[in-house]
Amino acid sequence: MNEIIAYWLPHIGKLGPELWECLKQTMTMVAVSGTIAWFLGVAIGILLVVTKKGGLWEKPWLFVVIDKSIDILRSIPFIILIVLLIPVSRFIVGTGSGVTGSFVALVFGTVPFFARQIETVLSEIDKGLIEASLAMGFSVPQIILGVYLKESVPGITRVTLITFVSFIGITAIAGAIGAGGLGDFAIRYGYQMGYRDMIWLTVLIILAIISLVQCLGQWIIRQTTH
Numbered sequence: 001m002n003e004i005i006a007y008w009l010p011h012i013g014k015l016g017p018e019l020w021e022c023l024k025q026t027m028t029m030v031a032v033s034g035t036i037a038w039f040l041g042v043a044i045g046i047l048l049v050v051t052k053k054g055g056l057w058e059k060p061w062l063f064v065v066i067d068k069s070i071d072i073l074r075s076i077p078f079i080i081l082i083v084l085l086i087p088v089s090r091f092i093v094g095t096g097s098g099v100t101g102s103f104v105a106l107v108f109g110t111v112p113f114f115a116r117q118i119e120t121v122l123s124e125i126d127k128g129l130i131e132a133s134l135a136m137g138f139s140v141p142q143i144i145l146g147v148y149l150k151e152s153v154p155g156i157t158r159v160t161l162i163t164f165v166s167f168i169g170i171t172a173i174a175g176a177i178g179a180g181g182l183g184d185f186a187i188r189y190g191y192q193m194g195y196r197d198m199i200w201l202t203v204l205i206i207l208a209i210i211s212l213v214q215c216l217g218q219w220i221i222r223q224t225t226h
């Protein structure tokens with residue numbers, strides 16, 4: 001077994017500890033930035049649905065502000081966005097580099113895309129359910145929680161999985177310009193130093209992470225679809 005590992009992964013012996021550290025950095029980015037981005041994305045997606053014309057809380061000016069802000073942020077390439085947000089990162093988290101410095105950029109890079117996905121999912125809710133809830137005297141928060149979110153769990157899970165794949169991709173980009181993580185590891189050792197086995201190992205680890213999350217997401221979808 002050791003001979004097989006030595007043949008296919010000749011550099012794992014000396015780089016294994018650093019690979020493990022980079023994996024932990026990526027998981028930290030996913031846990032912190034991903035969680036914040038998920039909650040913000042859902043909240044903004046809800047605002048887009050309820051404030052648009054004909055929504056439960058119709059506020060055309062607020063809808064236009066949020067809608068245009070999302071379009072602007074989505075149009076900026078992430079590698080440029082992360083540089084532009086360095087001063088903001090320094091102000092919020094005290095640093096513009098490393099894993100901690102990547103949190104702000106990762107959130108800004110993910111929320112616009114995810115919020116738009118949430119808006120699409122919530123917009124597909126049967127309008128009859130909304131009208132029936134209003135007729136029964138439900139308040140706006142009750143309809144949001146009891147109808148929009150409750151009925152959209154499979155759809156929200158589905159777009160969360162799509163966004164997660166994209167999120168892993170931008171953590172790799174963040175790593176490539178100094179945020180650490182698997183992206184940084186792959187660039188330094190796989191590309192700059194030519195250790196091809198480390199690039200393939202990094203790819204396999206990322207695929208394993210995505211596959212595990214997708215399996216969990218599919219299970220949630222099966223359990224909540226009715």
